[in-house]
Amino acid sequence: MALIELVDISKSFDGELVLDEFNLKIKENEFITLLGPSGCGKTTTLRILGGFETPDTGKVLFQGEDITNLAPNKRPLNTVFQKYALFPHMNIAENIAFGLKISGKSKEYINDKIKYALKLVNLSGFEKRSVDSLSGGQQQRIAIARAIVNEPRVLLLDEPLGALDLKLRQEMQYELIRLKNELGITFLYVTHDQEEALTMSDKVVVMNQGYIQQMGTPEEIYNEPENAFVADFIGDSNIIDGVMLEDRVVKICGSVFPCIDEGFGRNKPVDVVIRPEDIIIGKPGQGIMDGVVTSNVFIGVHYEMCIEAGGFEWLAQNTTSYPVGTRVSIGVTPENIQIMHKPQSEDEEAISLDD
Amino acid sequence: MMKKSGRARAAAVGKGLYLALILIFLYLPIFTLMVLSFNEGKTMSRWTGFSLRWYEEMFASRTIMDALGNTLTIAFWAATIATIVGLLACIGMNAMKDRSRLVLMGINNIPLLNADIVTGISIMMTFIVCGISLNYGTVLFSHITFCIPYVILSVMPKFKQLESHTYEAALDLGASPLYAFFKVVMPDIMPGVMSGFLLSFTMSVDDFVITHFTRGAGINTLSTLIYSQVKVGIRPTLYALSTVIFVLVLVILIVVNILSNRKEGEK
Numbered sequence: 005m006a007l008i009e010l011v012d013i014s015k016s017f018d019g020e021l022v023l024d025e026f027n028l029k030i031k032e033n034e035f036i037t038l039l040g041p042s043g044c045g046k047t048t049t050l051r052i053l054g055g056f057e058t059p060d061t062g063k064v065l066f067q068g069e070d071i072t073n074l075a076p077n078k079r080p081l082n083t084v085f086q087k088y089a090l091f092p093h094m095n096i097a098e099n100i101a102f103g104l105k106i107s108g109k110s111k112e113y114i115n116d117k118i119k120y121a122l123k124l125v126n127l128s129g130f131e132k133r134s135v136d137s138l139s140g141g142q143q144q145r146i147a148i149a150r151a152i153v154n155e156p157r158v159l160l161l162d163e164p165l166g167a168l169d170l171k172l173r174q175e176m177q178y179e180l181i182r183l184k185n186e187l188g189i190t191f192l193y194v195t196h197d198q199e200e201a202l203t204m205s206d207k208v209v210v211m212n213q214g215y216i217q218q219m220g221t222p223e224e225i226y227n228e229p230e231n232a233f234v235a236d237f238i239g240d241s242n243i244i245d246g247v248m249l250e251d252r253v254v255k256i257c258g259s260v261f262p263c264i265d266e267g268f269g270r271n272k273p274v275d276v277v278i279r280p281e282d283i284i285i286g287k288p289g290q291g292i293m294d295g296v297v298t299s300n301v302f303i304g305v306h307y308e309m310c311i312e313a314g315g316f317e318w319l320a321q322n323t324t325s326y327p328v329g330t331r332v333s334i335g336v337t338p339e340n341i342q343i344m345h346k347p348q349s350e351d352e353e354a355i356s357l358d359d
Numbered sequence: 360m361m362k363k364s365g366r367a368r369a370a371a372v373g374k375g376l377y378l379a380l381i382l383i384f385l386y387l388p389i390f391t392l393m394v395l396s397f398n399e400g401k402t403m404s405r406w407t408g409f410s411l412r413w414y415e416e417m418f419a420s421r422t423i424m425d426a427l428g429n430t431l432t433i434a435f436w437a438a439t440i441a442t443i444v445g446l447l448a449c450i451g452m453n454a455m456k457d458r459s460r461l462v463l464m465g466i467n468n469i470p471l472l473n474a475d476i477v478t479g480i481s482i483m484m485t486f487i488v489c490g491i492s493l494n495y496g497t498v499l500f501s502h503i504t505f506c507i508p509y510v511i512l513s514v515m516p517k518f519k520q521l522e523s524h525t526y527e528a529a530l531d532l533g534a535s536p537l538y539a540f541f542k543v544v545m546p547d548i549m550p551g552v553m554s555g556f557l558l559s560f561t562m563s564v565d566d567f568v569i570t571h572f573t574r575g576a577g578i579n580t581l582s583t584l585i586y587s588q589v590k591v592g593i594r595p596t597l598y599a600l601s602t603v604i605f606v607l608v609l610v611i612l613i614v615v616n617i618l619s620n621r622k623e624g625e626k
Contacts, residue, residue, distance in 0.1 A: 054527075054531060055530075056527055056530075075530070076527070076530040076531055077530045077531070077532075077533045077534055077535060077536075077539075082531055082532065083527075083528070083531045085524045085527070085528055086524075087522075087524060089522065089524040089525050089527070089528035090522075090525075090528075091522075091525055091528075091529075091542075091543055092522055092525075092547065093546040093547065102529070102532050102534075102542075103532035103533050106532065106533040106534055106538070107533055150532070151531075151532075154532065154533070
């Protein structure tokens, strides 16, 4: 049975629909991430779970029990807020002890817990420090410590790494995965950073404009995006109009590519996704199409090039550099071509257009 | 070189002179008053010897002591009640939508800009129309009324600066709304609440016009007492009283400053 279930949740602010009949099941001990651009309803979902917003319609179930109207302080879950929300006039130990004192735990228990939590977030000995004296990353770890000492069934995290610099963010990502494995708590994580979502999650829920666009493991989301929005939002990709000539054959930009998708019918227009790292660059005539390199940027591990071929500007990544102006060929192995249905209605189109 | 330093010295002397002049204008009147309060004779124009006679007379005088008592109790209760009401108003306004909050802030600011005499007369008229006789209670009530906007004005910005989501974080950790407010929100807005209280207190002590219209017969605060004595000629006891008040305020100010500096130093 699902630990938490959101059933047909709708919520609007000032007449603007943020969530539209939203449904989600969260299993025990899962690291699930809500991923989407700002304004997609992911934070609202989190706030409804935490009890800070009441949905207009729909129900929140916790182990089958309706908690839709339960006050936030009565819910068996804790939140790590975007801007840490530590109490500035209390020291670190007092911050961490806040929840434990309310639940009436003994002094020894609280002290043990503080020690344990600080050790868990690698900040042992920080008990007497003031909030102001800590860096952003340290404050964030204290916010996590403050939440987990209460042993919640579910930890809600609202873009907790958003304010940190890249290096620290990456460190914290591994730390969060370690914490999750050590504690065995269900994590519900909200972010707009696709890399974060792919690195940490067991399950990713891609959201846009109040709808779930796709739900699956990070691999599924990355390798088999269900629509153009997901393909565009997760990583870089070439999204091209194509025509499915028959099973396993797709025509893109006037050239015929073999692929492995079936069941789209004959001569059906489709969207085709090809990841830039999957494009094979060769000598002219060796691939499927010929083209000219129009730009070339070194971005660390590899070169990112634009190749004009068949009237489309292809984004390609390769560890070999091809100077601007070089004539090259491009090719793709059949299993790296991802075919998607074209949106059927305008309504469906609307949800996939916005970035 | 010599010439330049000469000009610089002249500039320094000029600056010092200017500052001295300003300070003299500010404090000479108060200094005069303090000196005269120790004058033996009743005259203002001649120094006839040092004495504490006017201080003795002041502490012995029922009217002065009553007026002082009224002033302090009215100021204390007006400031206390206005602070509580203003704080509650801020909590409510903070939870409102931006638009309604802006409208209410505008309404709050009108009494601040309104002339005291208009406020005073209108409050008096209202009491009379409602058939309430003027006494200690009506003065206190009108003081509370004009203090509330000052409290709101000094507390509201603190709500705006409030560390975002600390209240929600407290609820999230299991605190009841009341516990979360007193444990988490109150410490953060305390400076605003304190300054609202002190501002109200001084506004109340200071007020003459509104008190004058709402006090009725028999009740005097210091300001109305001094005003009524001006008509029959001021006795030096009032110099003594003014000196005592000035020194008291000065001491309080110094203590408050030292305390807040020490607090800041700790941080």
